[in-house]
Every structure is written in structure tokens, then in C-alpha cells.
Amino acid sequence: MKSSSPHLLKRSIASSTLAVIFIVAGCKRDDVNVYQVAKENSAPAPAPTPMATPSAMAAPVQNENSQPQLQFVLPTGWQQIAPSQMRVASFTVTNATGPVADVGVIPLPAGEDELALVNMWRDQMQLPALTNATTAETVSIGDAAAKLFEIASEKPLIDGKFRGRVLVAMLTRGATSWFFKLTGEDTFVGSQKENFLHFLKSVSFVENAPTAIAASPVAPTQNANTGGNSIWTLPADWQSVPPSSPMLFAEFSIVDNAGGKAGVNIAELSGEGGGLAPNVNRWRGQLGLPPIADILTRSFDVPGGKAQLVDFTGTNAKSGQPARLVAAIVPQNGQTWFYKLMGDEKVVAAQQAAFIKFIQSAKYPDAH
Amino acid sequence: MLTKKIARFFTSLRLTVVLLAFAIILVFIGTIAQVDEGLYNAQTRYFHQWMIFGLDLFGHKIPLILPGGYLIGTLLLTNLIFAHVYRFQLSVKKIGIQLAHSGVILLLVGQLATDMFAHESQIRFVEGETKSYAESSQDYELAFTTDVGTNTEQVVPIPQKMLARGGEIKNANLPFTIRVKSFWKNSAPSFRAPMTQNAPPTTTNGVAVNFDFSPTAEAKTMDDKNVPTALIEIEAGDYVPISLGDWIVSGWTADAGMIESVQQNYARMAGASLANQIVGKLTSPQSVFVGGKKFTFTLRPVRNYLPFTLTLLKATHTVYDGTDIPKDFRSRLQLKNSRTGDNREVEIFMNAPLRYAGLTFYQYQMNAGQMAQQAGMTPESVLQVVRNPSWLTPYLGCALVAAGLIVQFLFHLVGFMKKRRTQ
Numbered sequence: 001m002k003s004s005s006p007h008l009l010k011r012s013i014a015s016s017t018l019a020v021i022f023i024v025a026g027c028k029r030d031d032v033n034v035y036q037v038a039k040e041n042s043a044p045a046p047a048p049t050p051m052a053t054p055s056a057m058a059a060p061v062q063n064e065n066s067q068p069q070l071q072f073v074l075p076t077g078w079q080q081i082a083p084s085q086m087r088v089a090s091f092t093v094t095n096a097t098g099p100v101a102d103v104g105v106i107p108l109p110a111g112e113d114e115l116a117l118v119n120m121w122r123d124q125m126q127l128p129a130l131t132n133a134t135t136a137e138t139v140s141i142g143d144a145a146a147k148l149f150e151i152a153s154e155k156p157l158i159d160g161k162f163r164g165r166v167l168v169a170m171l172t173r174g175a176t177s178w179f180f181k182l183t184g185e186d187t188f189v190g191s192q193k194e195n196f197l198h199f200l201k202s203v204s205f206v207e208n209a210p211t212a213i214a215a216s217p218v219a220p221t222q223n224a225n226t227g228g229n230s231i232w233t234l235p236a237d238w239q240s241v242p243p244s245s246p247m248l249f250a251e252f253s254i255v256d257n258a259g260g261k262a263g264v265n266i267a268e269l270s271g272e273g274g275g276l277a278p279n280v281n282r283w284r285g286q287l288g289l290p291p292i293a294d295i296l297t298r299s300f301d302v303p304g305g306k307a308q309l310v311d312f313t314g315t316n317a318k319s320g321q322p323a324r325l326v327a328a329i330v331p332q333n334g335q336t337w338f339y340k341l342m343g344d345e346k347v348v349a350a351q352q353a354a355f356i357k358f359i360q361s362a363k364y365p366d367a368h
Numbered sequence: 369m370l371t372k373k374i375a376r377f378f379t380s381l382r383l384t385v386v387l388l389a390f391a392i393i394l395v396f397i398g399t400i401a402q403v404d405e406g407l408y409n410a411q412t413r414y415f416h417q418w419m420i421f422g423l424d425l426f427g428h429k430i431p432l433i434l435p436g437g438y439l440i441g442t443l444l445l446t447n448l449i450f451a452h453v454y455r456f457q458l459s460v461k462k463i464g465i466q467l468a469h470s471g472v473i474l475l476l477v478g479q480l481a482t483d484m485f486a487h488e489s490q491i492r493f494v495e496g497e498t499k500s501y502a503e504s505s506q507d508y509e510l511a512f513t514t515d516v517g518t519n520t521e522q523v524v525p526i527p528q529k530m531l532a533r534g535g536e537i538k539n540a541n542l543p544f545t546i547r548v549k550s551f552w553k554n555s556a557p558s559f560r561a562p563m564t565q566n567a568p569p570t571t572t573n574g575v576a577v578n579f580d581f582s583p584t585a586e587a588k589t590m591d592d593k594n595v596p597t598a599l600i601e602i603e604a605g606d607y608v609p610i611s612l613g614d615w616i617v618s619g620w621t622a623d624a625g626m627i628e629s630v631q632q633n634y635a636r637m638a639g640a641s642l643a644n645q646i647v648g649k650l651t652s653p654q655s656v657f658v659g660g661k662k663f664t665f666t667l668r669p670v671r672n673y674l675p676f677t678l679t680l681l682k683a684t685h686t687v688y689d690g691t692d693i694p695k696d697f698r699s700r701l702q703l704k705n706s707r708t709g710d711n712r713e714v715e716i717f718m719n720a721p722l723r724y725a726g727l728t729f730y731q732y733q734m735n736a737g738q739m740a741q742q743a744g745m746t747p748e749s750v751l752q753v754v755r756n757p758s759w760l761t762p763y764l765g766c767a768l769v770a771a772g773l774i775v776q777f778l779f780h781l782v783g784f785m786k787k788r789r790t791q
Contacts, residue, residue: 032530034541036522037673038500039515119637120561129637244572285610317604317612320657 069240070105073202075195078103088242093184093192101184101192103199107176114170118149121166124183125153139169141180141200146171150193152186165189169200233361235354238264254343254351262343262351264358268335276329279338280310283327286342287314302330302360309356313345324348326355332364378450387444390435397434400425406588408506416483445476464776471768478761486756489672490732492624494746498679502753503669508596508619512542512665525670531598543659544604544612552583555597557620557630559646570599571614574654578646581618595619595626596667604658612656615665621650622668625750672753675725676705681713683736683747697734699749716751728754 070089074080078091091103119129136147149168157164163186171178180203182189182196234240234252243251243265252264281291289312297308307330316323324345330337341348341355377383398414404424405413414420417436422429435443452469489502509525516522524541531537532553537546558580560569570576581597597618603611620626627647634643655664682700687693698717703710703724716722722729729751736747 032524032526032539034522034524034539035673036516036520039519039521113642116637116642123637244577288604288610290610315657315660317610317657320660320662 068205071204071206072199075192075199078195078199093182093188093195095188100188101182103183103196104179104181106179106181108179114147117170118151121149121151121168125151125164125166126155126157127151127153136170139197139200141169141171141178142203142205144171144173146200158185162186167193167196169196173205231362231364232358235351235358238354238358249337254347256347256350258346260344260347262341262347264339264341264355266340267338276308279329280327283310283325283340284312284314286317287312287323287325288317289314300328300356300360303362303364304333305331307359311352316342326352328356328359330359330362337362337364375450375454378446379454380447381451383443383447384451387440387447391440391444394434394437394440397423397425398437404588406586406592409586409588441476441480445473445480448473448476461779464772464774464779466772467775468769468772471765471770471772473765474761474768475765478758478765481758481761482756485758486754487672488755489670489753491678491729491751491753492748493678493680494748495680495683496746498677500677501671501673502751503623503671505669506593507670508623508667509670510546510598510600510617510665510667511671512663514661514663527670528596528667531596531600531667542663543661544602544656544663547601547603549599549601549614551596551598552581553596554584554586554594555581555618555620556584557581557618557650559634559649561646570616573613573615575618575621575650575652576614576616578649579616579618579620581616581620593626595623598667602656604656612658615654617654617665617667619667619669622666627651672755674727675707676703676710678703678729678751680749683734683749685734685736685747697731697749699731699734699751726755726757728756728759730754 072089074091077095078093081090081092087104087106089105093101093103115130115132115134118134122129134149136149139146139148147170149170150165151168152165153163156162165184165186167182167189169180171180180196180200182192184192231250237256238252238254241251241253243249248265249268250266254262254264276297277293277295280295284291295310297310299306299308301307307328309326309328311324311326313322313324315321322345323342325340325342326348327338327340327342330339339355339359341351394414398410401410401414401424404427415437418439420432420434420436423432423434424430448469452466452473456466489504491499491502493499508528510528510531512524512526513521522541524539526537526539526546531548532551534548534551537548560578560580567580570580583597587594595618597616597620599614599616601611601614620630627650630650631643631647634646637643653664653666655662657663679702680699681702682698684696684698684700685694686696688695696717698715701714701716701722703712703714703722705711705725714722714724716729716731718731721731730753731749732752733750734748735745736749
């Protein structure tokens with residue numbers, strides 16, 4: 001018993017130490033520590049710098065609403081597709097093995113350094129940047145003389161097997177530079193150069209006249225287009241804008257006299273396009289509304305059949321503002337067209353009749 | 369019996385020798401591994417681990433199990449403390465050994481404390497800019513900020529490690545669920561230039577409209593860093609989940625150093641004007657509205673807020689005449705602390721750090737002087753901010769070991785001298 005006390009003390013000290021060491025060493029710092037701070041913009045403003053004030057650099061690349069409409073004649077084998085972001089028109093060129101070249105039309109503010117642009121295309125072809133001015137071929141876009149740049153890759157870029165080639169025609173009209181770009185497999189793009197030059201020659205610009213497009217003498221045939229807008233007769237106060245998503249076929253903006261805004265977008269999907277319920281519930285989600293199982297629709301006549309119409313009011317999930325959505329689903333020749341009018345409640349209410357008339361005016365490309 | 373066995377095991381000198389042998393092997397392997405894996409990866413893989421399963425050396429996989437740095441350190445410390453406690457004898461003759469052992473214990477405890485509590489971050493600012501936080505140079509967080517009135521915002525930072533684990537992330541302060549669809553530890557941005565883009569974007573929300581991000585190999589060298597990117601889905605709704613869409617969150621959008629490298633890259637390729645437009649699109653804030661509130665979210669370097677502010681008044685970068693060799697990096701700062709009333713100018717330059725509020729501010733990088741002027745840049749300075757509450761322990765530990773050895777040596781010397789005199 002005499003010797004047990006010091007031993008007990010030693011054991012206690014040793015085991016406590018051991019426990020503390022393992023507990024401390026095993027601690028993890030992987031928590032979410034919520035805190036509150038003063039808003040960043042309430043702090044003294046930093047000095048201007050080329051790098052530290054990104055908001056100052058976020059200049060719009062283009063004024064989307066002031067662009068003229070394009071008219072052109074499509075070469076044989078070219079197919080118009082929904083334009084992706086910042087493009088006003090997109091085409092795919094196919095041969096027997098599938099899509100092998102892509103054509104895009106892009107308007108940008110004029111004034112960019114030509115060498116910088118060429119170097120960007122060279123970068124796409126994985127070629128080193130040039131330091132001196134490059135030479136360009138002179139071609140015609142409509143009646144105007146334009147520059148054509150032709151750049152081919154040295155290494156196989158496509159699927160690691162084929163070399164790439166890009167043809168870019170550049171035309172500056174006023175404050176806008178227009179780029180017509182054909183990209184794809186080296187030899188195929190070379191074989192399409194003649195078609196590309198004919199396409200460029202056929203281009204004409206229709207200044208700020210979206211309503212005039214419908215009255216355009218250009219018939220909506222397979223070989224004549226106006227960026228997709230010839231399918232419908234546009235209401236006078238609708239403005240065509242480049243689609244904000246590659247999923248969209250066309251997009252329009254509406255601004256009323258009081259500054260109220262709404263937008264119309266149109267998507268074309270094969271088959272039933274996912275069906276009624278998923279699409280209606282997707283729209284409801286955009287208004288912050290929960291999905292519903294029993295969907296009630298109204299129907300109205302459209303060329304070749306009937307369309308289903310839904311109408312919801314809620315809060316725009318992106319902007320947090322009250323909003324109304326009127327949407328229509330139109331089956332047509334094995335495809336489904338989705339029309340959506342969404343925006344300020346007053347604007348949507350005022351435009352609903354025009355929206356339905358617009359849908360009824362459609363002359364679909366494949367309609368017989 | 370069991371306690372005796374445990375005590376015998378932990379007080380064993382053999383254990384000390386075995387652990388020291390493992391420590392030598394680990395230091396060797398960890399040092400060699402830095403060639404292939406880089407400093408931070410090697411540290412994490414070999415030293416900040418309890419156990420190591422399999423090695424990668426010289427491009428070969430070696431199926432070997434080794435104790436990691438944490439296990440070796442913890443067992444060494446336990447071994448030393450047990451030996452000290454069980455064999456402690458309060459006598460003048462042993463005082464040198466006691467002191468030396470105490471010093472070694474202090475070194476080990478200090479290292480553990482440094483690993484636990486030490487923190488390094490950076491402050492990057494241009495002349496005239498005020499900062500009240502430092503940012504991690506390695507770790508990122510997905511920060512959701514929302515206005516809570518009176519000029520204040522609430523920040524919910526989701527650590528990068530939680531994103532890397534994937535799956536669903538919920539937090540009581542966020543009225544939505546974050547679903548991590550993919551996470552890349554290192555990534556590269558590529559501007560979807562209208563003149564070059566062909567493929568559709570990853571998602572049609574936010575930064576993904578203008579930028580593609582792709583996974584890249586993990587950074588290995590000290591000059592590189594991993595910049596993560598994740599594809600997340602935000603889902604709201606009380607009873608029925610409603611998707612607020614897929615969003616790309618990337619460290620490239622909010623890390624000032626990386627944004628600068630993007631700007632310089634595109635400036636070289638396409639000129640400063642276009643580069644600034646491109647960077648503007650990269651750094652545009654992303655947000656969603658839920659329950660009437662706007663939540664802005666950014667994957668940014670982890671922030672450590674300071675209880676004071678620093679304003680960069682002047683950044684000076686001088687070189688030796690006729691050369692590019694740096695002569696002096698110097699930052700003149702205004703320090704303001706509303707709690708203590710401090711409001712003074714301080715100067716930080718090479719080998720002259722500022723020690724304030726438990727932090728040490730070192731001059732780290734500088735983008736000022738003639739070259740910055742020629743590039744039209746506002747002078748910029750980067751400070752390294754170190755918080756290490758146990759920074760004194762190595763000094764004290766070494767002093768104790770040295771004192772212990774000197775005392776022990778003197779005891780032996782005096783004894784030897786006495787013995788020699790009596791002969």
C-alpha cells in the first residue's frame with residue numbers, strides 16, 4: 001500500500017497525458033463557421049487598377065437590340081440550327097459521315113485589334129501567336145468588301161486524328177464588326193470554301209426592322225432564311241434578340257411604355273420534348289411554384305392541329321420579382337415547339353393575345 | 369497487469385529507437401517524394417497522416433505500410449512523457465537530463481501546437497486599397513453571402529473539403545440544398561470566345577455562359593497552385609424540391625492572383641482592352657433568389673477576418689542601378705483598430721515584419737516600380753500573414769535542451785576534475 005500511491009499518481013498523469021495527446025492530435029477543422037461582416041462595398045473604395053475592379057471591366061460586348069437582321073441564301077448541305085450564345089445564326093454542314101463543319105455569325109463591337117483576333121483563332125488551332133500583321137484575302141459579304149482569314153492547324157485537333165481549319169470573314173459596318181466563321185476538319189472545310197464564299201455573297205443586312213422581316217420578299221423556303229424569324233409574323237413591339245441559350249430556337253424581348261419587361265422564347269425539340277408534365281413543372285419551378293400532378297390546360301387552334309396553353313403567376317426564381325408565365329406547347333410534324341411568354345404581370349397580360357396570334361402565324365420549315 | 373504492460377511498452381527505450389528509425393525513413397521518403405508530388409502534397413501524404421498505405425517513389429508504386437508523421441510524433445511524445453513520469457527522480461545530479469528531456473517534450477508539443485493552430489495567409493492589395501481580411505494561398509471555400517441589414521452581410525462558407533466529398537450539402541443558415549455534381553481539385557478556364565466557341569456550355573447559368581472549365585493535373589511545384597472548380601446544383605423548396613439550376617463555381621473567379629494571370633494571358637494574346645472585358649465576365653457575381661433573399665456565391669480563397677484594417681499607402685520596389693536585381697521591397701501601411709484606437713502608419717520591408725495582434729506580417733511579393741508603371745498597373749503589394757501562437761516553443765525547447773546538456777556536462781566535468789585532484 002505504501003508504494004501504490006506514487007504509482008497511481010504516475011499512472012494517472014501518464015494516462016491523462018496520453019488521452020490529451022490523442023484527442024488534441026485527432027482534432028479536425030472542417031466546419032462551417034457562419035459569421036457576419038460589413039458589406040464589402042461599404043469599405044473605402046480601392047484605387048482603380050486594371051485588375052482589381054472587375055465590375056469596371058464588365059463592359060457589354062454588344063448592344064443586342066440594335067443589330068440589323070440578316071438575310072442570306074443557304075448553300076446545299078447546310079442546315080440552320082439554334083444559334084449558341086452571342087451568335088445570331090448558326091449552321092452545321094454535313095456529309096455522309098455526319099456533321100463535320102460549323103458555321104457561325106457573330107456581331108461584336110468594332111475596334112478590336114485585328115492581330116489580336118487572328119491570334120485568338122490561331123490559338124484555337126494551337127498555333128503560336130503572330131507578332132506582325134497577317135495577310136488576308138479580300139472577299140465580298142453582300143456588296144461590301146471584307147477580309148477573309150484562313151488558318152489551318154499543324155497538329156491533329158479533331159478526335160486526335162484530323163487537322164482543323166478555320167475560315168473567318170470579317171466585315172466592319174458602323175460600330176459593329178461581323179464575323180462569319182467556318183470551322184471543322186481541314187480538307188472538308190477546304191472543300192466548303194466555295195460554298196462559304198457564295199453564302200457570304202448572298203448576305204444582306206436589314207437595319208432595325210424586325211416587323212419588316214415578316215413582310216420581307218424573301219419567302220420562307222428551305223434555302224432562304226432570316227435568322228429563323230421568317231417563320232412567324234412578329235408583333236410590332238417585339239424585338240428579336242440573340243437566344244440566351246443554345247437550347248432556344250429564337251428569343252424576343254418586349255418593353256412597354258412604362259418600362260415593364262417580358263421575354264418570349266421558343267424551343268424546338270424532337271418527339272414530345274420530354275412531355276407535358278415535366279415541362280409545365282419546369283416552368284412552374286421558374287416561378288418558384290411547386291410541381292403539380294394534375295395539369296389543366298386550355299387549347300387553341302394552330303395550323304395543322306391544336307396547342308395547349310398554361311398560365312401561372314408567381315415569383316421569378318432568378319430575379320425574385322413577381323412574374324407571370326404563359327406558355328404553349330405545339331406538336332408539329334413529329335416535333336414539339338415550346339413557346340414561353342414570361343415577365344412583368346402587366347406586360348404579359350397585355351401581350352397574351354398577341355402571343356397566341358404570333359403562335360398561330362407560324363409557318364414551320366417542315367410544314368407541308 | 370495490463371496497465372503494467374502498457375506502461376512498460378510506452379516507457380521502453382526500444383520504442384524510442386524504433387520510432388526514431390521510422391522518423392528517419394519517413395523524412396527520407398517525404399523529402400524524395402517532393403520531387404514528384406510537390407511540397408504540399410508530400411507534406412499531406414506523409415507527414416500529416418496517421419498511417420501511410422503504399423508509396424510512390426521515382427514513378428514506381430511500392431506496396432508498403434508505414435506509420436505517418438502524426439503517429440510517430442504522437443507516440444514519441446507519449447513515450448517521452450511516460451518515461452519522464454515513471455523514471456522521474458528529483459535529484460540535483462539528474463537535473464541536466466530532466467532539463468534536456470523537458471526541452472525535447474516542448475519541441476514535440478510545440479510542433480503539434482504549430483500544426484494545430486498555426487495559420488498562414490496573404491493580403492493582396494493595390495495602393496489605396498483597404499483590407500480587413502487575409503486569404504489562404506492554398507485553400508478555398510464556397511461562400512454564400514446575403515444581406516442582413518445595417519450594412520452587414522451574413523457569410524456561410526462551405527470548406528473546399530466538403531465540396532470535394534461530393535453529395536448534398538445543407539446548412540441551417542441556407543434555405544436550399546447544394547448538390548455537388550462534380551469537383552476538380554485543379555482546373556483551367558477557357559474563354560468561350562464568340563469567335564471560337566463551338567460546343568454548348570456546361571450550364572447556361574452564370575460564368576459558364578462565357579467560360580469553359582476543364583480538370584487539369586494536380587500542381588506539383590511551389591510555383592503552381594491547385595485552383596478548384598465544381599459543378600453544383602442549387603435546389604430550393606419546402607416540400608417539393610425545385611431546382612434553381614446548375615452552376616459552375618471556380619476559384620478562378622475570385623482569386624485575385626489567378627485573375628491577374630488570366631488577364632495577363634489574354635492581354636498578351638488579344639490586347640489589354642479585350643482582356644479586361646474577358647476578366648469582367650469571369651468575375652461577374654453569381655446569385656440566386658430564395659425566400660425573398662438574394663444569395664451571392666463565390667468559390668474564393670478562405671478568408672480570415674482581422675479585427676483591424678490595413679490600407680496600402682505606398683508600395684516601393686527599387687532595384688540596384690542598371691540591373692533588375694531587387695534592392696528593396698517596402699510597403700507603407702495605415703493601421704486602424706477601432707477597438708483599441710490604434711491609428712498609425714507602419715512600414716514593412718524585407719526582414720522587418722510587423723507583429724500585431726498575435727499576427728506577423730511579412731513582405732511577400734511586390735508588383736510595383738518601373739515595370740508596373742510601364743504596364744500601366746497600380747502598384748500592388750502582397751503580405752504574408754502568419755499566426756503561430758507557439759512560435760516561441762522551438763526557441764524555448766532548444767534553450768532547455770542546451771541548458772540541460774551543459775548542466776549534465778558540467779556535472780561530469782566537475783566530478784572528473786575532483787576525482788583527478790584526489791588521485
